[in-house]
Amino acid sequence: MNPIPACCTPLDDHWPLPDALPGTVFLSTRFEPKLLEASDFQRCAVPPPASIQRSVAKRQAEFLAGRLCARSALQRLEGLDFIPAIGEDRAPVWPGHISGSITHSTGHAAAIVGHKAQWRGLGMDLENLLSLERAERLAGEILTPDEMQRMAAGPREQIAQWVTLTFSAKESLFKALYPIVRKRFYFEHAEVVEWSDSGFLRLRLLTDLSSEWCYGKELEGQFAVNEGQLLSLVAVGA
Template sequence: MNPPPALPACCTPLDAHWPLPDVLPDTVLLSTHFDPSLLAFDDFLRSTIEPPPSIQRSVAKRQAEFLAGRVCARAALQQLEGLDCIPAIGEDRAPVWPAHICGSITHSTGRAAAIVARKTHWRGLGMDLENLLNAERAERLAAEILTPPELERMAAGRQDQLALWVTLTFSVKESLFKALYPIVQKRFYFEHAEVLEWTDNGHVRLRLLTDLSNEWHYGTELDAQFGVHDGHLLSLVSIKA
């Protein structure tokens, strides 16, 4: 077996720690820290990852986050079933996975992660990493992200959790989209789902507010999970096969 490609200079060694409350069986999740200021001119070559034209033209931050995410994704696929594969960027901007694989890539300031599984075990995986909003920004963005019932629940909740509530709602809806879009092939937005409840130990209940298909229709409820570490919130929506 060929040795794995060298890590980019801008990335730390990959971390297999599971950062969420419930470990998903038959999945591989890997993460890394990255620093765009450490991006070397030969990092893509060193990692044997060909940057698409849109990435070649982008700034160092975008190049580093793309590279970090793809490094995690390739290593996760290798660990899952020995695949040497780097997901391309599809026309819809989503990663293109092998036909029998579902997965998700995410990145935020200085951190990237990827999760993969075989479709025989999981139909959809959506993962999203966000910087925790501060209270002022959360209050400003709340009306754009939250539905009227969500705004009511936020107002009735603890004020010291407002920023967490808005960040979580944003993140878990992003994860929901990533998990469902490959299945339904139909776009939907923040107003098309709502968070019904969440717990301090990282469990979330969601409900669709639109019809996406015969199976995924208005009123369908799903579970999600999240974790908060070092100023980041990671959320995950997983749909069993």
């Protein structure tokens, strides 16, 4: 068993979303940057990259928390003792036969892993719920014109969740598809077509990423809101 530093709570395998994904392992932890000690990386056998060593305590704590979740998830999945490095493209580098995703927001980190034979892509994103004022300010940067119309047609009290969800879902979509297509795309290249109060959503690509992942292709995702944070997940089955 790997030690858990004082800055992190014990790893939790509670599945937080509407539908569990068969064959995956999900782990999360809460972290407190003020409790991080310089020796925690060495004690937990998580070598910090140079960029992390130079960063503030918050960034160090979220990196450590996310990597602890990822390593333990890989150990549970198939006994692998492996810590994803940071790739040149800033994405985590997973073993060749593994799909995975790491996410963190204020005080909370999580990771999900599965075999590529079952899940070609896994993308997960955690965000703090935006305030209404901030959501209205950022909407034009995150939403497509069609999404803006759909937002305007709905009740104003849903705007904060709608914008947060759209941001998070597009981040999850990118994390799920980028390892497959190896091509960057941005907020304007996808739209949330619909979402339900039960935690399901549908996304549509608005650009050609490959012959398979082309304009109009739709994917499903899921999300949950808990304690002021929204977690979304997009999974691409094999």
